[in-house]
Amino acid sequence: MKHTIQGGNLPVALITLEAGEALITERGAMSWMTPNLTMDTNMKGGLLKGIGRAASGESVFLNTYTNNSGNPALMACASSFPGEIFAKQLAPGEELVAQKGAFLCAESSVTVSVHIRKKLGVGLFGGEGFIMQKYTGPGWVFLEIDGSAIKYSLEPGQQLVIDPGHLAIQSPSINTEITMVKGFKNIALGGEGLLLATVTGPGDIWLQTLTIPNVAKAVSRFLPTANSSGGINLNL
Numbered sequence: 001m002k003h004t005i006q007g008g009n010l011p012v013a014l015i016t017l018e019a020g021e022a023l024i025t026e027r028g029a030m031s032w033m034t035p036n037l038t039m040d041t042n043m044k045g046g047l048l049k050g051i052g053r054a055a056s057g058e059s060v061f062l063n064t065y066t067n068n069s070g071n072p073a074l075m076a077c078a079s080s081f082p083g084e085i086f087a088k089q090l091a092p093g094e095e096l097v098a099q100k101g102a103f104l105c106a107e108s109s110v111t112v113s114v115h116i117r118k119k120l121g122v123g124l125f126g127g128e129g130f131i132m133q134k135y136t137g138p139g140w141v142f143l144e145i146d147g148s149a150i151k152y153s154l155e156p157g158q159q160l161v162i163d164p165g166h167l168a169i170q171s172p173s174i175n176t177e178i179t180m181v182k183g184f185k186n187i188a189l190g191g192e193g194l195l196l197a198t199v200t201g202p203g204d205i206w207l208q209t210l211t212i213p214n215v216a217k218a219v220s221r222f223l224p225t226a227n228s229s230g231g232i233n234l235n236l
Contacts, residue, residue, distance in 0.1 A: 001107060001140055003087060011085045012078040013104065013142050022066040022108035023075055029063070029105055031078040036069035064108060077105045077142065083210060084145040086169060090137025098133050098143050098169045107139030134172070143169060147210025154201025164197040165211040171203030 001023075003015040012031060017023060030039075041061050067073040079085055085104060088096065103112060113134045135141045145168050152160060154174070164178065177198045199205055 003140070003142075005085050005087065007078070009082050009084075009148075010079065011083070012076050013085050013087065015075045015077070015105070015142075017065070017067040017073045017075060019067055019070055019072075022064055023105055024108050024110070024112070025063045025065065025075075025077060025105040026103050027061065027063065029077045030065070031076040032074075033065065033076065034074045036067060036071060037065045037073045037075060038068050040064045040066070062112070066108075075105075079104070079144050081144065081146055081212065083147050083208065084149050086143040086145050086149055086206065087140060088143075089140050090135065092138040094137040095172050096135045096141065096143075096169060097172055097174075098135070099167070100132060102143040102145075102168065103133055103135075104142040104144050106135065106141040109137070109139035110141050111136040145169075145206065146208045146212055148208070150207045150209065151204060152207070153204050154199065156202045158201045159198055160205070161196050161198050162207060163211075164195060165214070166207045166209070167197060167199065167205060168208040169206040170199070171205070173201075173203040174205055175200040 001015060001017060001021055003013055005011050005013050015023060017037070041063050065073075065075055077085075086102075090096065090110065106112065113136065114131055135143075149168065154160065167176070170176075177200070178195050179198060
C-alpha cells in the first residue's frame with residue numbers, strides 16, 4: 001500500500017491499493033475514490049469492540065474498501081479540521097494510543113480498539129477522559145492531528161509538562177500524571193486552567209499545536225448574541 005499526503009494544513013491522504021488490499025475507515029472519511037473499490041459496512045471485531053470504539057469517540061460500524069480488481073485503486077481521505085495527517089506503519093504487535101476522534105483510516109490488518117486510562121485523576125481531568133483509542137499492527141494507520149504535530153522521544157525518567165489537550169498520540173509505555181496548578185494567583189490569573197499533565201518516558205509523544213476547544217473559545221467571542229431587548233449584538 002502506497003500513499004502521499006497533500007494539501008498543506010488542509011490535508012488529504014491519497015492511498016493507492018493494489019489488487020486484494022483493503023482499507024478500513026471511519027464513517028464519512030472517504031472523500032473520493034476510483035470505482036474499482038468495493039465498500040462494505042460492518043462491525044469489525046464484533047459487538048464488544050464496536051461498543052468500545054463508540055465509547056472512544058468513533059463509530060460502532062466501520063467501512064471497509066477492498067480492491068477486488070486487477071488494477072490499482074485510489075482512495076482519498078481528507079482531514080475534518082485544519083492540521084496534519086499522521087501516518088505510521090506499525091510492526092506486528094506494535095501499538096499506538098491516540099486521543100478520541102483521531103482515527104481516519106488504516107489497513108484492514110490494523111486492529112482498532114479502546115484504551116482505558118487506569119488512573120482516576122488522568123481519566124477525569126486528562127483532557128480526553130478515561131477512554132482513548134488504541135491501534136495495533138501490522139499495517140499503516142492514518143490519524144488526524146489538530147494544527148501541527150511536534151514529536152518528542154523521551155528517555156526513561158525524562159519528563160515534560162503540558163496542557164492535557166495538546167497530547168494527541170503516545171506510546172503505550174508513556175506514563176501520564178495530572179497535577180493541579182499551584183497557587184491561587186496562578187490559577188485565577190494565569191490563564192492556564194486548573195490542571196497540567198506530566199508525561200514520563202520511555203516512549204514517544206506527539207503534541208498538537210492546536211486544540212478544537214481553544215478554537216471554539218476564540219471564535220465564540222465574535223459570534224452574535226441576543227440582548228435584553230430581543231435584538232442582536234455583533235461582537236466585532
